[in-house]
Amino acid sequence: MDIRIYGDEVLNKRAEEVKNIDEELKQLINAMFIKTPEANGIGLAAPQVGVSKRFFVVVVPESGDDSEVRTKAFRQVFINPVIKNPEGACKMEEGCLSVPGIWEIVERPEKIEIEYTDIDGTMHSEIFDGLLARVIQHEYDHLDGVLFVSRLPKLKQDLLKRKLKALKDKKRDY
Ligand code: NI
Numbered sequence: 001m002d003i004r005i006y007g008d009e010v011l012n013k014r015a016e017e018v019k020n021i022d023e024e025l026k027q028l029i030n031a032m033f034i035k036t037p038e039a040n041g042i043g044l045a046a047p048q049v050g051v052s053k054r055f056f057v058v059v060v061p062e063s064g065d066d067s068e069v070r071t072k073a074f075r076q077v078f079i080n081p082v083i084k085n086p087e088g089a090c091k092m093e094e095g096c097l098s099v100p101g102i103w104e105i106v107e108r109p110e111k112i113e114i115e116y117t118d119i120d121g122t123m124h125s126e127i128f129d130g131l132l133a134r135v136i137q138h139e140y141d142h143l144d145g146v147l148f149v150s151r152l153p154k155l156k157q158d159l160l161k162r163k164l165k166a167l168k169d170k171k172r173d174y
Contacts, residue, residue: 001035027102089108114127
């Protein structure tokens, strides 16, 4: 399973709804659950592995000791998600496995509600804030062909032009 890099067409396309959750899809989801922490990521959307379908995984390991704020481990696949009722705004640093080497502060809603189907076909509606709301919104964007760098202020995007071009060119060499 290869992670597609900036410049790959599949990252710019709107992904298609998942029609049925078959064995093939389940295997792909499980492979993504393994690949995400292996690649040191906490989220991975299907288009990032070349599959233009509307689902993504979030895999956040437990972190922090007693002196820090502890983050609980979280592992979930979101199939055909719909984000609703965004609230507030906050700034947080983001990176992306498809845009290696670039980390930038992005402003997004602080709290969201998301409707989605899980791997067993059960529908859920849940509210998230903090890190999970952030990862979910970032991954959801991938389903619409949107990369986090395009959410940056214009000036910042101009400053990143050369780095992004280098990513694109590197890809073309393969
Ligand atoms: Ni990403």
